[in-house]
Amino acid sequence: MAERPLRADARRNRELVLKAAKEVFAASGFGVPLDEIAARAGVGPGTVYRHFPTKEALFEAVVTAQVQDLVAGARERAGDEDPGAAFFGFLARLGEQAVSKRDLTDAIAVPSAVREELHEVLGELMRGAQRVGAVRADLETADVVVLLKGVLAGLHDSSLGEVSAERAARLFGVLSAGLRGSGG
Structure with a gap:
């Protein structure tokens, strides 16, 4: 019905x-x-x-559109000629959005179908970058998700001061440097 x-x-x-x-x-x-x-x-x-x-149902309704936008952007990048640039460009976009969207940490953590899709496309981007040596070969998608959660949570830790675009860029830059492979 x-x-x-x-x-x-x-x-x-x-x-x-x-x-x-x-x-x-x-x-x-x-x-x-x-x-x-x-x-x-x-x-x-x-x-x-x-x-x-439930609050979970409301949160899912709110973040679904946000995460679907991220997924669409990641899928567009998956077709780029340079898989390393596609992967690191996606991370940079996450960093930019993290400045104004404190819920991004929860959006990538709260179980939902759209979160699974985000993890899937992140994995596709990462594996493409790994094939060309831009990302370390010993990493799995779950490793990158854990690192992203940590950076996002730390970015919004109020005891560390205000969130700024400069801090986000710096932290995501350090994260990216740690993920780079020998060809990246």
Whole structure:
């Protein structure tokens, strides 16, 4: 049986919740309480739960579009003539997005189909770069994901000061240097 379309007010409330959640997750990450998202959206907590039964469901709805955009960009890079440049260009893009999107750490960690797709395309890029010697041959996709999670989490550690584009570029530069193979 097909789902009934939402009434106009319910659709508007859902969009308000998604917009607020996108802003709050980007600024604070997954740890933000749903009540805070409801308040930012100008709706009650019950409205949030009617549309998204769990915080995980809301988070997945918010980050799915963000991660799908990353996946599409990575797939475009997979066809580049220089697999090393494609892989390291993708890492640089992650670094740029990490500055304003605190939820990127959680987006690559929270189990979901789109996260699996991101890991898959990251692996494709990495293996292409490994074939030409641009990335160390002894690395697996899971290794790179662990390193990315660490850099992203550290980047947003409030005890280390404000997040800046310069710090992100520097950290992703160090990460890239450590991943480079003998031909890269």
